[in-house]
Amino acid sequence: MALHESVLEEFGLAPLWVRRGMSAAQEPVGEAGGEQGADALANQKAHRDDPRVAAREASSAALAQDGRDDAQIAMQTGEARQADSAQIQGERLAPSAQEQQRRVQAPVEARQPSQPPRTPEPPAFDGPPDDDFAWFDDQPAHAPAEARREAPEPSSIQTLDWDALSEQVAACERCRLCEKRTNTVFGVGDRNADWMLIGEAPGENEDRLGEPFVGQAGKLLDNMLRSLMLARDSNVYIANVIKCRPPGNRNPEPDEVARCEPYLQRQVALVKPKLIVALGRFAAQSLLRTEASISSLRGRVHEYEGVPVIVTYHPAYLLRSLPDKAKAWADLCLARDTWLAAGGVPSNAAK
Incomplete structure (x- = not known):
């Protein structure tokens, strides 16, 4: 649904050609209104002595005024509804500031490697004699390369x-x-x-x-x-x-x-x-x-x-x-x- 021109103007989105078109469209309306006004004056002058004609004109003017007022109210109501609809749609499409901040921070936190908690070093103690158990039976306990001599072939x-x-x-x-x-x-x-x-x-x-x-x-x-x-x-x-x-x-x-x-x-x-x-x-x-x-x-x-x-x-x-x-x-x-x-x-x- 196209937004009304007043809504576009409210958001600063109305193009220039729309405004010029509106101005151009108003000129014929003004001229037509002038001609109708001249005719009305002529008729009023011609039939000013006829009270029935005067009553019909007054009634027509009142109805026209009421119609213009109703149209203006309907237009304002439609504009308000369109503005509310546009605002709601914009809120649905645009994420909140907190959501944008979470989206920006999430990749940064994902790229940062998690560091394992530091375990305290065990206290020094005297181990049992070799006869009790072999403390490295289940895992290879190779000496450092610099401390181990080159094994002969x-x-x-x-x-x-x-x-x-x-x-x-x-x-x-x-x-x-x-x-x-x-x-x-x-x-x-x-x-x-x-x-x-x-x-x-x-x-x-x-x-x-x-x-x-x-x-x-x-x-x-x-x-x-x-x-x-x-x-x-x-x-x-x-x-x-x-x-x-x-x-x-x-x-x-x-x-x-x-x-x-x-x-x-x-x-x-x-x-x-x-x-x-x-x-x-x-x-x-x-x-x-x-x-x-x-x-x-x-x-x-x-x-x-x-x-x-x-x-x-x-x-x-x-x-x-x-x-x-x-x-x-x-x-x-x-x-x-x-x-x-x-x-x-x-x-x-x-x-």
């Missing part, structure tokens, strides 16, 4: 002699176990032995002394070797898959085994044993790369790095399960037969 490890290999293990930082160890446990025994015994990882006593299989489990192992006329300093070399103690005596992780295995491979290459005895489930599974149970691995001859492997129970397990000592003795007898078949020399003529 496995190919370079395979060229080291005994002294260089021992020094490399003592300074090793290839995995997270270096952070909690007391000593590395390299190995002990005859470096030219026919028998090589491989366990899982150092325990608390081994970590403190830096030697494998000490304490009660070590004494039982010495007794087992003595029954075969062997000893750890004569024709036997003892080592572990892992050279550092896992906190809490937990099982080593696969990545820890992978990083430490090159050292064991080099030890086997330097010793050149005729037989390997895997002590315990973890050592057997690591050497043979299997998930099979120790009961299914016993009683058979396996192979690691070209060397025959016999699987038996760990001495620490035998201390808790005395009936399985007979099974362990059967495993040692199989190991002795395998060693003799590989060219082993009886202990009374041992080198």
